[in-house]
Amino acid sequence: MKNAQLMTLGDVTVYSPGVLVQDVKGINDPEITIPVEFIEFRLDPLAVSTPHSHPSTEIWRITSGRGQVVTDDGELAVEAGDLVFLRPNQTHHLRNSGSEVLSAFSISWKQTQ
Incomplete structure (x- = not known):
C-alpha cells in the first residue's frame, strides 16, 4: 500500500532544557523519509525560552x-487548549507568565517536493 503506512517514533532527543524532539519514521522501509517531528516542551513558571527560527x-x-x-x-x-500556527523561518519564543508549568505538544514539518 503506497497511500497509507504505519509509522513509528524515533529516539527522543533533548533539544534544550524542557524540550524533547522525536522524529517520525516508516516501519520496515528505510527508504521512507518523513519530514515530521513531534516535540514536547515545558517551561517553568516565569521562564522564557530562547528565541530561535x-x-x-x-x-x-x-x-x-x-x-x-x-x-x-x-x-x-495563549493558554491551555489553544492551537498556535508558526510560520517557517520566523524568529519566535515562548514566555510563561503564569504560576504553573506551561507545556505544549508540537508537530513540526518541512516543505516537501
Missing part, C-alpha cells in the same frame, strides 16, 4: 498553563 512549520497545542508567544511582529496570549 527554523525552516519548519509548526502547530503547537498548549496543554497546560498560560503565557505569550513572542514573534518579530508582536505577542500572542
